Amino acid sequence: MRCRVAIVGAGPAGLLLAHLLDAAGIESVLIERQSAEHVASRIRAGILESGTVDLLRRAGLGDRLDEEGMEHRGIYLQWPGERHHLDFVNLAGRSVWVYGQTEVTKDLMAARRRAEQAAYYNASDVEVHDADTERPSVTFIDEAGDAQRIKAEIVAGCDGYHGPSKQAVPQAVRHTWERNYPFAWLGILADVAPSSNELIYAWHPDGFALHSMRSHSVGRFYLQVAPDEDIAEWSDDRIWHNLATRFALDGWKLDTGTITEKSVLPMRSFVTTPMRRGRLFLAGDAAHIVPPTGAKGLNLAVADVALLSRAIADLLLRKDSRAADAYCETALNRVWRCTHFSWWMTTMLHRHGDDFDAELQLSQLRRIVDSPSAATELAQNYAGLPIPLSTLD
Numbered sequence: 001m002r003c004r005v006a007i008v009g010a011g012p013a014g015l016l017l018a019h020l021l022d023a024a025g026i027e028s029v030l031i032e033r034q035s036a037e038h039v040a041s042r043i044r045a046g047i048l049e050s051g052t053v054d055l056l057r058r059a060g061l062g063d064r065l066d067e068e069g070m071e072h073r074g075i076y077l078q079w080p081g082e083r084h085h086l087d088f089v090n091l092a093g094r095s096v097w098v099y100g101q102t103e104v105t106k107d108l109m110a111a112r113r114r115a116e117q118a119a120y121y122n123a124s125d126v127e128v129h130d131a132d133t134e135r136p137s138v139t140f141i142d143e144a145g146d147a148q149r150i151k152a153e154i155v156a157g158c159d160g161y162h163g164p165s166k167q168a169v170p171q172a173v174r175h176t177w178e179r180n181y182p183f184a185w186l187g188i189l190a191d192v193a194p195s196s197n198e199l200i201y202a203w204h205p206d207g208f209a210l211h212s213m214r215s216h217s218v219g220r221f222y223l224q225v226a227p228d229e230d231i232a233e234w235s236d237d238r239i240w241h242n243l244a245t246r247f248a249l250d251g252w253k254l255d256t257g258t259i260t261e262k263s264v265l266p267m268r269s270f271v272t273t274p275m276r277r278g279r280l281f282l283a284g285d286a287a288h289i290v291p292p293t294g295a296k297g298l299n300l301a302v303a304d305v306a307l308l309s310r311a312i313a314d315l316l317l318r319k320d321s322r323a324a325d326a327y328c329e330t331a332l333n334r335v336w337r338c339t340h341f342s343w344w345m346t347t348m349l350h351r352h353g354d355d356f357d358a359e360l361q362l363s364q365l366r367r368i369v370d371s372p373s374a375a376t377e378l379a380q381n382y383a384g385l386p387i388p389l390s391t392l393d
């Protein structure tokens, strides 16, 4: 089978790239390892930068987001005895939105079905070939057990941290940077109305805690735990008790509800370059991972594919390779900014090191709420840089 663009991975990066290419009249084929049901039900990120929201709206994907999403002016920062609000709208001129990655994915999958373009789910043994040539291809076994080969003009590797696309970049030219943090997040979803109107990032001697939400009736909470934490050791009572302790504040109460999902999420920073090899382009988690403290992973994937959609359109429709040639360097500027911000938020808020480190963390937190310039720096990074031009511009 032949197509213009073969996209490996149907997470948010792959699905959005397919949608933006379709908007420019470029056909693509999606190849995904998991079933469509599995992809649509994965619980992951939930905070969208305003630039991401604008892009989704302009791409015709804003209806449910506008109806069900929750616009937040900022976040709360907390440490024992104190909770302070940072107003991003006042500080940086931009808000953020709570709208789960699950919902973004469902909207994108519905758009893909409407576009009536090919998508292979349950694909196995996926491999990228001949990235260095004008005719790269992707081979895989489809769900019926038949061997398939998609011959394309471009291959987009949107297959996440564990996907095969980056292996098609020869080891000799690959450079990777990685940091594994000495802690993890125990994340839960619970059927309970949020006890706060906006997210609470809490520093606590027992470890970091985050009060997030997915809707007006579903809360999302995280606790800092050990990287090798055994989730079986965490009863629902123990989780609620720890959350109540870490969020404790006079005159405020944490509401509890039925826990519907529990998982332990490792904390890692990872960047691999180059993000382009010949006719293969990497985007999203395939090229970089950030710890979720800065809420950047999904937004970074969106920024990559906005940029990539335009580069591919220029290359295929106008024979103009300038944006494609600049893709890696342009994308990496934002990747490293978000990598730094996510590392900074993570190291400031999680307990690690000794009491000296704890005092430095508390001093930094006080500085943010006391100094407008320090608060603005956090707000501008959290609310996000402008999203690059895409096929919609």
Ligand SMILES: Cc1cc2nc3c(=O)[nH]c(=O)nc-3n(C[C@H](O)[C@H](O)[C@H](O)COP(=O)(O)OP(=O)(O)OC[C@H]3O[C@@H](n4cnc5c(N)ncnc54)[C@H](O)[C@@H]3O)c2cc1C
Residues within 6 Å of the ligand: 008, 009, 010, 011, 012, 013, 014, 031, 032, 033, 034, 039, 043, 044, 045, 046, 047, 101, 123, 126, 158, 159, 160, 161, 162, 163, 164, 265, 283, 284, 285, 286, 292, 294, 295, 296, 297, 298, 301
């Ligand atoms: C478990 C988990 C929890 C997370 N939680 C949060 C959070 O709470 N907050 C936050 O801000 N961010 C979170 N993130 C980060 C955020 O969800 C990601 O940054 C975002 O999903 C990136 O989108 P992507 O499309 O680049 O990658 P992914 O969403 O990983 O999509 C990649 C796709 O490629 C597919 N794939 C993999 N291997 C193959 C293969 N061999 N062949 C074909 N397809 C393949 C995968 O099945 C997947 O559908 C989380 C990530 C993970 C992995």
